[in-house]
Amino acid sequence: MAHSRTHNGRTPNGQGGSSILSSSVKGLLLTAGVAAIANIGRKMAVQAPTAMAQDWCEGLIKEHKATLAVIDKLEQLSPDQSERRAMLLMNLKHMITKHAMQEENVIYPVLGQGGEGDAARSLNSDHGEVKAMLYELGHMDKGDPAFNETLGRLRSALEEHMRQEEDELFPALRERLSDEENKKLSREMNMAGLILA
Numbered sequence: 124m125a126h127s128r129t130h131n132g133r134t135p136n137g138q139g140g141s142s143i144l145s146s147s148v149k150g151l152l153l154t155a156g157v158a159a160i161a162n163i164g165r166k167m168a169v170q171a172p173t174a175m176a177q178d179w180c181e182g183l184i185k186e187h188k189a190t191l192a193v194i195d196k197l198e199q200l201s202p203d204q205s206e207r208r209a210m211l212l213m214n215l216k217h218m219i220t221k222h223a224m225q226e227e228n229v230i231y232p233v234l235g236q237g238g239e240g241d242a243a244r245s246l247n248s249d250h251g252e253v254k255a256m257l258y259e260l261g262h263m264d265k266g267d268p269a270f271n272e273t274l275g276r277l278r279s280a281l282e283e284h285m286r287q288e289e290d291e292l293f294p295a296l297r298e299r300l301s302d303e304e305n306k307k308l309s310r311e312m313n314m315a316g317l318i319l320a
Contacts, residue, residue: 173316179230179309180293186222187285193218194278198271205265212265216257221319223250229312234296242292249284253277 173182193215200208227247235243256277263270297305 173225174313177309178297178305179312180297182309182312183222183226183230183293184289186218187281187289190215190218190222190281191278191285194274194281197274198278202266202268202270208265208270212257212260216261217319219253219257221316223254224319225312225315226250228315229308230293230296233300233308234292237296237299239292239296242287246284246288246292249280253280253284256280 173186176182176185193211197208197211197215200211227250231243231246234246256273260270260273260277263273300308
């Protein structure tokens with residue numbers, strides 16, 4: 124119902140239209156502020172385990188272990204727990220996406236600059252295959268028996284990829300860099316992770 128206005132711009136109940144608008148804007152700004160603070164808190168919580176490692180290589184290894192732990196949980200769920208599977212899969216996709224961004228945008232370029240360009244391209248290609256399997260899992264009925272088969276292929280691909288990084292490439296890169304370069308790489312990696320955390 125439209126309010127009639129008096130000659131002074133107020134509604135018959137004495138409230139000005141701008142007062143109502145002002146209250147609405149204040150409420151919206153307050154809500155946006157609370158959401159922004161909550162988002163920053165969530166980002167810090169998600170990135171904290173990696174950042175606390177204080178070393179890019181150790182941080183990525185922690186993320187590898189956390190990723191495999193989520194896959195363990197997914198493998199233990201029965202096909203009739205499709206909602207739980209969907210929720211864990213969403214978590215897994217987020218973890219892998221954040222992790223891949225850190226590696227692809229920070230670690231692999233440095234790896235490539237050190238004469239390991241072929242290895243960096245191969246690791247990037249691995250990420251593409253992992254993302255394709257995540258897409259397949261996301262569009263599959265979570266009760267489908269093929270879900271566990273695809274999840275098993277994903278796990279195998281990730282384990283091989285992680286083994287190459289953890290046992291060969293990352294320790295060699297860390298050794299090649301100075302302490303200051305390793306610290307800088309850790310900071311840059313954590314900043315990249317915060318973007319998607």
